[in-house]
Amino acid sequence: MERMPSWIRQHLAAIRAVVVLTVLLGLIYPLVTTGVAQAVFNGKANGSIVQKDGKDVGSAVIGQLFTDKDGNPVKTYFQSRPSAAGDGYDPTSTSASNLGPEDIVDMLPVPGKKDDEGKPDEGKQSLLTQVCARSKAVGELEGVSGARPFCTPDAVGAVLKVFPFTGKVTRVVSVNQACPAQPFIAEYQGVKVECGKPDEDYSAGRTVPVRGDAGTPAVPADAVTASGSGLDPHISVAYAELQAKRVATERKMDLAKVKQLIQDNTVSRSLGFMGEPAVNVLELNLALDKAS
Template sequence: MPRSRTALRSGGVAIRLTLLSTVVLGIAYPLAVWGVAQVALPGPANGSLLRDANGVVVGSAHIGQSFAASKTVSAASAARWFQSRPSAAGTGYDANASSPSNLGPNNPTLTHAIDQAKAAIAKADHVDPATIPADAVTASGSGLDPDISPAYADEQVARVAAARGLSVTAVRNLVAAHTHGRQLGFLGEPTVNVLELNLALTALHD
């Protein structure tokens, strides 16, 4: 068989194999995985989106967001919400710039920021700076952590209750109801999803 015909035949086989692989692996397989996910786990498959009482998407259960005072949020308004842990992702909680601060524990910039954060939290929550949990003043490795420790959530209960005119017991019970235990009973630590907790807070009436 002439070499030209052999090369042409080999080229045809390669093209057909490429097309078949594209259809199977690039179209059929992704569609099959997407379809199974939509049936079995539609929530996580679509980003674990959380909605307010009006059905409006307000965020994802997997990405933290800020509830702190800012140029558009007054200190009084911020006091009504449970606060997230700090973020070093971009300008804060930026999913396109997920990262830690990359500052070592003895870095003066980090220690100064921690001292400032402790002072601010101590003033807002009326607590001893020495009792403030570590996650209240340090960012996570991703900068997107949506959870805080039950200790940090409990520390904020009195402030939130006072700002909303609710009883401490009612708010503390809400925190307990939204505390997630260890995975499989032994992996990780208990956590509180801040966005989920704040959404539930809006529906709480004393």
């Protein structure tokens, strides 16, 4: 019997390999792993769904917002940290902002200018200004100072553009404070500080962030920064304790009882040494509803 040409044998071997691997890795392996997950980790395998009165209200491993239809915090609930995932905690858009510590200069909105969709130009806030604005908002909500280093009193990044780049200073602009705002400092090295003009290019200037005298912030870092995934369901114990007085007052509950609920819903470090203790916001708010 005449043997088949080598190229035909090679193609048949390749087809057999595709069929075997498809059945093994595309059918048997997923069925086995799914079956083991359902048998051993049923709740976690199905998304760690949390229920209230028999209805699904969220997931223990995906955060959510506790705001009204206008995006304002619901004062009777503990608030989650900011999220950069879509409009907030969208699992289909999990992401970070990709803004780093050097992102400190805003793109000021130009009055009368419209974007590609015909909407008024809103400019673009730097990460620093976002942090400053969030800190001020949280401070106002919780009745504490929202001041932070490198932030102006009007909650934008305290950043100067100094001209020329080297040599004797002849011009200074507070680039994140659009005119006619009053610059956060009057002078820099004897030169009067100007407010920023939205349609002017300041890229040739030297960037000088100004720390100021805000001291240690009263608002914790996780209250003003988003997690890498944008889906973190936890907040720090410090942020939870900052909110305790407001929640207790709004619910007319004893503050000590609210703090006990925080403690009851605090999870320890992963494996006992990684990270910091944290509070699951959804589970804490459900415990609040049950207690009150």
